[in-house]
Amino acid sequence: MLRGGTFNLLVGGPKANWPADFAENIVGPWIGVDRGTLRLIDNNVQPVAAIGDFDSLAAPELQRVRRNVKDIRQSQPEKDFTDTQMAVSVAFNDYAAERVDIYGATGGRIDHFLANLFLVLEPQFKAYASQIRLIDKQNTISFYLPGHYTLEKEPDKNYLAFIPLTPIDHLSLINEKYQLHNEPIPYPISFASNEFVGKTGEFQFDTGLLCVIQSCDTYEARHE
Amino acid sequence: MLRGGTFNLLVGGPKANWPADFAENIVGPWIGVDRGTLRLIDNNVQPVAAIGDFDSLAAPELQRVRRNVKDIRQSQPEKDFTDTQMAVSVAFNDYAAERVDIYGATGGRIDHFLANLFLVLEPQFKAYASQIRLIDKQNTISFYLPGHYTLEKEPDKNYLAFIPLTPIDHLSLINEKYQLHNEPIPYPISFASNEFVGKTGEFQFDTGLLCVIQSCDTYEARHE
CATH class of the missing domain: 3.40.50.10240 (Thiamin pyrophosphokinase, catalytic domain)
Incomplete structure (x- = not known):
């Protein structure tokens, strides 16, 4: 087996x-x-x-x-x-x-x-x-428990989103295009359309559960 | 205007x-x-x-x-x-x-x-x-603040889902196929694939925000 x-x-x-x-x-x-x-x-x-x-x-x-x-x-x-x-x-x-x-x-x-x-x-x-x-x-959805992480960019994905599914304390997006510093997040929210600067992105938070999505647009989304 | x-x-x-x-x-x-x-x-x-x-x-x-x-x-x-x-x-x-x-x-x-x-x-x-x-x-997604509600079934939709997007107190699904009685809901969850019994469904809750979805399967979902 x-x-x-x-x-x-x-x-x-x-x-x-x-x-x-x-x-x-x-x-x-x-x-x-x-x-x-x-x-x-x-x-x-x-x-x-x-x-x-x-x-x-x-x-x-x-x-x-x-x-x-x-x-x-x-x-x-x-x-x-x-x-x-x-x-x-x-x-x-x-x-x-x-x-x-x-x-x-x-x-x-x-x-x-x-x-x-x-x-x-x-x-x-x-x-x-x-x-x-x-x-x-179009989407790779992953999940994180409290901690400090370095995420690798997927080659075919342009967008990066941080989506607390619960209240979260001290959310920091450290080296992404749009950053946050020790932000308290009181309810689920989708911080969409962020981007990597380089090949990796660092983030950290203290409590709760964070969903991270790497995504890309389709040809249809841009042209249909 | x-x-x-x-x-x-x-x-x-x-x-x-x-x-x-x-x-x-x-x-x-x-x-x-x-x-x-x-x-x-x-x-x-x-x-x-x-x-x-x-x-x-x-x-x-x-x-x-x-x-x-x-x-x-x-x-x-x-x-x-x-x-x-x-x-x-x-x-x-x-x-x-x-x-x-x-x-x-x-x-x-x-x-x-x-x-x-x-x-x-x-x-x-x-x-x-x-x-x-x-x-x-396939989906009609609506939102409710605390209260008591009677929801009408959409004729083309078979399924009914109750989805607390926040912690919720005393959630009751009163006359649906699967019922709940004063249930405390501590985190977001999708109670999917419930059904109306008859043409309306009653529900109530005390705190938080509830998402309700009426949905149907497509021909493809059943046969492709």
């Missing part, structure tokens, strides 16, 4: 928001979440595990899931934990994942996206916050 | 997430935010006002904006307020809007989306929270 390293999750958001050629370009084992499992199989990826109630799958689709995935965890349609939460737990607890990258989390239903964005605020996941990312074709 | 009623804003998110035929189907005056202004004109909508730095527009594009819009507020590219914030202020303060519906807020850069989602938490906009909505083809 595969253990350690980065595990990738595919959840149910629209294909249009996936990174290009993600099935070929992204290394590491995949876990399918509900219909995401079928989409992985359709993209010639054999998931190591699948989590979901699978109640939206037709019988032949469910057959394909059963033939292609060894470790299937069938959840109840009405339950206290979402399939994505279960999949994140399985990755960290059963597969000893060091990082979990979640794809398919954006672009469709906003209640689903926000459930994934706010997942790291829940007590059972908070300790894993810095090991969880949400990734789509 | 038009005053009162609902004002619609078009901001810069991808067309793919706009409601179908929105330019024909949505009544009321439009305000364009930056490149959104040009997109309105391209869809045969004459905006009553336009807000933006317009620095991404080519000279002939800027000409078209100038020819088509009487009330143009040119913002500075590096400023303390976003163009969307300025547009919301203009709608409420200068046009006496009773409601502001924001389109084009989803689907692209997540830092932009979250800036729009969290806008109602800022002191200058909080009092307007219940008059602001974000709307795309």
